[in-house]
Amino acid sequence: MTDERPIDARKTVREVIIDLLLLTLPVELRAAAPELADRVAEHPDVAPHYGKRWGDVSEGQGYVIAREAGVIARDIAIGAGSTTQSGGEHLH
Numbered sequence: 001m002t003d004e005r006p007i008d009a010r011k012t013v014r015e016v017i018i019d020l021l022l023l024t025l026p027v028e029l030r031a032a033a034p035e036l037a038d039r040v041a042e043h044p045d046v047a048p049h050y051g052k053r054w055g056d057v058s059e060g061q062g063y064v065i066a067r068e069a070g071v072i073a074r075d076i077a078i079g080a081g082s083t084t085q086s087g088g089e090h091l092h
Contacts, residue, residue, distance in 0.1 A: 007062075009055025014041070016054045017069045024073035036072050043068045 007016055017040050021033040041050040045064045049057050057065065 007054050009053065011054050013046075013049050013052050013054060013057060013065060017041070017046075017065065020066055020069040021073055024070060024077075026077055029076060032076070036076060037069075040065070040068050040072050 007019075011019070014037050017037040018033045021036050021040075022030050025033060025036075040046055045061075046068050049061055049065065054062070
């Protein structure tokens with residue numbers, strides 16, 4: 001059994017993206033979630049839905065939005081790991 005919770009259909013797409021980023025990002029990078037949500041919104045498949053409520057996007061659109069949030073989180077985590085391991089700056 002998984003620990004999945006349904007996404008609140010009343011939340012905005014931006015709020016859902018932030019929630020997904022908070023679940024995915026390492027603890028030290030979670031403060032950047034709102035700014036990163038705006039980066040997710042720049043994706044052409046996400047932008048048209050960014051101001052909508054989650055319940056107003058189709059299941060397929062929701063998967064695309066979640067995928068893009070995951071891609072951003074992965075890229076940031078990988079980038080942060082490479083700079084912190086090499087003694088570089090921390091992302092905050």
